[in-house]
Amino acid sequence: MNQISLIEYCRAANGMLPDNVYEALFDAAMNLGNGAVLEIGTAHGAATTAIGLGLLEKSSNNHIFTVDIFGGRYSSRSAFGSPADNIKIVKSNLARAGIEKLVTVFAGSSFAFANSGGCPDSLSMLMLDADGRIDRDFFLFYELTKPGSLIVIDDADDCIFLSRNSSDEPYVDLKHRITHLLVDRFQGAGFISDLRMISNTLFCRSTGKALAREPFMDMVIEAYRELVFSAGGPGWNDLAIIAPRASQARKALDLYDSVSKKINPVRKIIRRLGL
Ligand SMILES: C[S@@+](CC[C@H](N)C(=O)[O-])C[C@H]1O[C@@H](n2cnc3c(N)ncnc32)[C@H](O)[C@@H]1O
Numbered sequence: 001m002n003q004i005s006l007i008e009y010c011r012a013a014n015g016m017l018p019d020n021v022y023e024a025l026f027d028a029a030m031n032l033g034n035g036a037v038l039e040i041g042t043a044h045g046a047a048t049t050a051i052g053l054g055l056l057e058k059s060s061n062n063h064i065f066t067v068d069i070f071g072g073r074y075s076s077r078s079a080f081g082s083p084a085d086n087i088k089i090v091k092s093n094l095a096r097a098g099i100e101k102l103v104t105v106f107a108g109s110s111f112a113f114a115n116s117g118g119c120p121d122s123l124s125m126l127m128l129d130a131d132g133r134i135d136r137d138f139f140l141f142y143e144l145t146k147p148g149s150l151i152v153i154d155d156a157d158d159c160i161f162l163s164r165n166s167s168d169e170p171y172v173d174l175k176h177r178i179t180h181l182l183v184d185r186f187q188g189a190g191f192i193s194d195l196r197m198i199s200n201t202l203f204c205r206s207t208g209k210a211l212a213r214e215p216f217m218d219m220v221i222e223a224y225r226e227l228v229f230s231a232g233g234p235g236w237n238d239l240a241i242i243a244p245r246a247s248q249a250r251k252a253l254d255l256y257d258s259v260s261k262k263i264n265p266v267r268k269i270i271r272r273l274g275l
Contacts, residue, residue: 006053013093015046016076017129017154018199022050028125028150028203029054032062035124035149040110040137042068043077044086045093045103047127052099062124064099066090067106067113074131079166083107114140122146126206129154132175134182135220139211142191147208151192155179156202160230174227176200181223189219 010022029037029051037051048066055062068090069075070083077086087107094100106113110130113119123144128137134153145151158180161173183202186192194205 006050009049009053009093009097010046012096013046013049013090014044015049016043017047017201021154021198021201022046024198024201024203025050025127025152026054026057028152029060029062030058032060032124032150033146033148035062035122035146036120037062037064037125037127038120038123038141038144039064039066039127039129040068040113040141041128041130041154042066042070042090042105043129044080045090045105047129048090048103049093049097049099051125051127052094052102053097055102056099062102063120064103065106065113065118065120066103067108067110069109069130070107110137110140120144123149125150125152127152127154132178134179135223138182138186138191139213139216139220142206142211145206145208147206149206149208151202151204151206153179153183153202153204155200156183156197157200159200172230174230177230178223178227181226182220185219185223189215 006026007019007022010017010019015022025047032055037055039048039051042048045066048064052064055064068077068086070077070086072078077083080086080089087105090105091100094103094105104118106116106118108116119141121144123141123146126141126145126149128134128151130137132155142151155176156179157176159176161176162170163173164170183192183195187195187204190207190209191211192204193207196203
């Protein structure tokens with residue numbers, strides 16, 4: 001399998017992750033032990049393709065279960081039509097890469113999949129890249145991992161973004177920050193080890209530690225509690241650079257608000273205005 005065609009397949013599947021993450025997924029898939037692969041957040045199957053091609057390369061018989069809600073408020077897939085339209089796109093992308101037989105696509109939420117009766121009972125790899133509710137998906141599926149199983153969590157850097165929703169309204173995006181705060185606690189509590197960041201994506205190992213609901217939920221609430229103090233950190237550096245004073249930062253936000261949603265993030269405005 002040459003790396004150029006790997007990336008071409010991922011890009012043809014509207015892949016949203018950087019090339020080096022798809023390459024790392026491919027490499028990781030070549031080295032998995034026994035057990036299924038579970039991916040939450042298929043989108044159009046780019047990461048699924050990288051993992052599937054890695055499995056194919058090693059003639060592994062691990063099966064991939066990939067789950068996506070394909071619609072609703074927190075799904076970028078709504079822009080591509082109905083869930084049925086999206087499933088068609090995913091299936092044709094998997095077929096193009098020749099991995100369709102390795103993959104079961106589940107259309108529905110992670111919660112629905114966990115309760116569907118079709119969930120595998122042992123995972124060699126768990127990949128979480130859905131709507132930012134890492135706590136929900138970690139709680140649902142962590143216990144299916146074994147010590148040493150690979151866990152991949154996207155958007156785990158500690159960044160805060162200024163973004164816009166589909167109605168063009170600006171909002172502060174704390175998805176990466178909450179993921180980072182949760183991952184910190186998962187590590188502190190001994191659920192994960194061997195953490196390695198590739199771009200914004202965390203690759204780590206399950207320790208297989210038993211997870212009890214109540215202390216886990218307390219830990220999660222503490223992580224969300226910390227969001228209250230989110231001002232600061234690398235995400236705000238963009239604003240801090242142009243305006244140490246609050247009034248100028250506010251002006252920058254007003255400017256951000258007044259320009260097209262295509263010009264994002266704020267850094268581009270700053271550069272354009274030479275501030
Ligand atoms: C960032 S995309 C995944 C990108 C993909 N891994 C890739 O390589 O291109 C996130 C996906 O998660 C899906 N999603 C959002 N909430 C979900 C949920 N509760 N259960 C399952 N999938 C969900 C969305 O529909 C969207 O397609």
